[in-house]
Amino acid sequence: MAVIDFEVAKRAIVQIYHAQADSIVGTGFWVGGRYLMTCAHVVAAALGIPARQSYEDVKEFSVRLAFAEAKQQRKRLAKIAYYCYQEAEGGKDAAVLQLLEDIDFKCEPIHISTGFLEARGAKVISFGYIDADPTGRNINTETKGTVGGGGWLQVDSSKMQGIPVREGLSGAPVWCDRTGLVGMVVARERRSEDRIGFIIPVTELNEPRRLIQGALVCDVLRSDEAQIGHQIRLAYEVCRGGVIPGRSHTELEKMLNELANLGAGEQNKLLAFIACLLNELALPAVDDLSIALTALAERFVDDLESVDFNAIRVQMREAVLAHQAQAPIPQNPALWVSVCAADMTGTPPFSIEAWLVPNPEVYDPQTGKGALKLSSKVLKTHQGIAGAAAKDISEEALDYSQIPAFMASYLKQVEDGYSIDQEDLTIELFLPISLMNQPIERMGIPEWMDVEPLGIGEMECPHVLLRSRDRLGQNSKARSRWRKKWTYMSANLHTSATDLLTKDRATLVERLREENVIGFNLDASPSSVVGGELYMLVKAGAPCAIWLRDNPHAVSLAQQLEDDLLRHPLQEVSPRVMALRRQTTVLAEPDCSDSRELGHHLAFLWENPKHVPPLSNVPLSNSPLA
Secondary structure, eight states: OOOOOHHHHGGGEEEEEOTTSSOEEEEEEEEETTEEEEOHHHHHHHHTSOSOOOHHHHTTOEEEEEEGGGTEEEEEEEEEEEEEEOOSTTOOEEEEEEESSOOOSOOOOOOOOOOOOOSEEEEEEEEEOGGGOTTOEEEEEEEEEEEGGGTEEEEEOTTSSSOOSOTTOTTOEEEETTTEEEEEEEEEOSSTTOOEEEEEEGGGOHHHHHHHHHHHHHHHHHTTTTTSHHHHHHHHHHHHOSOSSSOOOOSHHHHHHHHHTSOOGGGOHHHHHHHHHHHHHOOOTTSHHHHHHHHHHHHHHHHSSSOOHHHHHHHHHHHHHHHHHHSOOOSOOEEEEEEEESSTTOOSOEEEEEEEESOGGGOOTTTOTTOEEOOOOOEEOOTTSTTOOOOEEBTTBBOGGGHHHHHHHHHHHHHHHHOOOGGGOEEEEEEOGGGTTSOGGGOEEEETTEEEESSSSOTTSOEEEEEESGGGGOOHHHHHHHHHHHHHHHTTTTSBHHHHEEOOGGGHHHHHTSTTOOEEEESSOOOOSTTSHHHHHHHTTOOEEEEEOSOTTHHHHHHHHIIIIITSBHHHHHHHHHHHHHTSOOOSSSOOTTOOOGGGTEEEEEOOTTOOOOOOSOOOOOOTTO
């Protein structure tokens, strides 16, 4: 870590004022975010109370201070975030202050590192407000050894010219030009003729340092907590492990405070938490949250010695996989089928590929681990289809009518090769926007000499979800919108679908951009042209949509859709769609346009950003969404 010049660091030093007057009682210094360090007895002096207090006694008070060295004379308020005072020489004497407002001027924080200061013979400097002088004074001194059982270091200015440690300097940073911050001034020798003082070395400031680190992470995550709650919880559980006594926490501040006080160096749990969270969020480097978390990680690494953050990220990927592997295996295997158009028009020929994912909960979208590629070898069209002549078809050049033959092959591979029944299977069918109004759940799958609909009419049929193939080719910014919308949705699964989905076509584009709108529900087919409603849904990152395909009974079916599905909590919508389709009648004729059953007309899109297949080098649509 490059050490900043002390003259630059001085801008972070503050004057601490008495609560009832404009007199300076001591010194403090800014350490980043909204947080400052000083001595506990300085805070007590500012409040006009004895120093022997507990944090509970003082936590409701606030302290006035000014960044005079940064030419900021305005008094700012700070509340007390940490306070620990032990009266004996060598005892703890530290406080953390939290500003009530952000720093609004240029200033370099003074980081509290874990560096070691030689107990004897180290020449150090400091700056503070001796005898309440608002102009401040520099001091030079030298360490002479530990006192008070090692909690303090004695410093001596008898061989130095200039002012020694005196009253008013308490809480000032102690600086070494080689290593930066090495301690904090805490006391002076009471005999006026002695030029002796005492400092608390940074090695004895671990408790407030860890509190500050946890608070800095908490502040960064607070505004996004609702959206990324699942990833925060996973990172906490993985970093905490199962061997730590006591119950795990659910409040963000308590989670981070616990992790901040666990481990050290490469075992630093807070650093591991940031690494795990960055891995799980998979945010682009330019995302504001990614930038803030990465900056904190770099700061924490700088404050430690010989720590490789990239190595920690690799370790945390492995730790998450191990954690997930130990979790109960859910019974929700998935078949992912991707249909790709050759260009942005979405017209044939299409290409197709498929994967079986036995356990989506442990699937790794970054490596593709957990997905089994299924064979898409050249097939012959099923001769049982009326009027169809037998011919070879390829997975790299087919039209929509040939997709069912491949679906039949995939389902057979899943059942015969992996003993998975269709009723336990969820099929996620990734289609170009041009095909997203097709009734995929009614797709006729050739079986023996008959044709069966893919996802309606039987309790044994699979659950069928519509996905957008174009979404997979989007840039990192668009993918970030998708992840954020999904995270918000995941945090609000108990909210009714009606409250989360817009149905006003006139304001659809504007509403989809809103954070609390996760998709749309429409009573007629959305437009699939470039710039149409499906296009805008995907572009906005909205992960959910439900609509009725065009039919003559839209009014009554829309009311049924509202009653049977949308008024219920969002988490119930997907299983209710599956149940409704399984109870839908299989008609003798493929044309269901005049049917009064909701299941014949219902399109349902549900897009989990972690359910992204490991695509082969098949060209993506040349879509403006990409």
